[in-house]
Amino acid sequence: MKNIIQNILETHKQFTLERNWDRFQTPKNLSMALSVEASELMEIFMWLNEKQANTLNEQQLNAASEEIADIFLYLLRLSDVLGIDLIDATHKKMDKNIEKYSVEKGRALAEELINTL
Numbered sequence: 001m002k003n004i005i006q007n008i009l010e011t012h013k014q015f016t017l018e019r020n021w022d023r024f025q026t027p028k029n030l031s032m033a034l035s036v037e038a039s040e041l042m043e044i045f046m047w048l049n050e051k052q053a054n055t056l057n058e059q060q061l062n063a064a065s066e067e068i069a070d071i072f073l074y075l076l077r078l079s080d081v082l083g084i085d086l087i088d089a090t091h092k093k094m095d096k097n098i099e100k101y102s103v104e105k106g107r108a109l110a111e112e113l114i115n116t117l
């Protein structure tokens with residue numbers, strides 16, 4: 001998995017280097033680009049009801065796929081620029097979430113949420 005991610009990152013870095021875009025890939029700009037791409041993903045779902053959002057058509061799914069890829073690329077690049085090992089950081093965060101939310105606590109929160117709907 002790490003090799004696949006490293007390969008994607010290197011290909012993306014090469015893409016930006018060849019175009020002289022690397023100078024713009026600062027943590028600030030990359031974090032903003034990441035947010036913009038997340039917004040582009042949300043735009044696909046905007047104004048859809050719950051049923052429509054759960055059953056995207058082929059065109060909508062293709063659009064979502066592209067935005068998710070954009071998000072992934074910016075997330076990878078931002079992590080790289082900041083010197084953060086994305087896989088390691090993700091494992092650590094998952095461990096932290098497991099510690100913070102026991103199964104019992106998580107289920108109680110889910111019940112609370114269901115009762116508000």
Ligand SMILES: [Mg+2]
Pocket residue numbers: 037040066067070
């Ligand atoms: Mg996009």
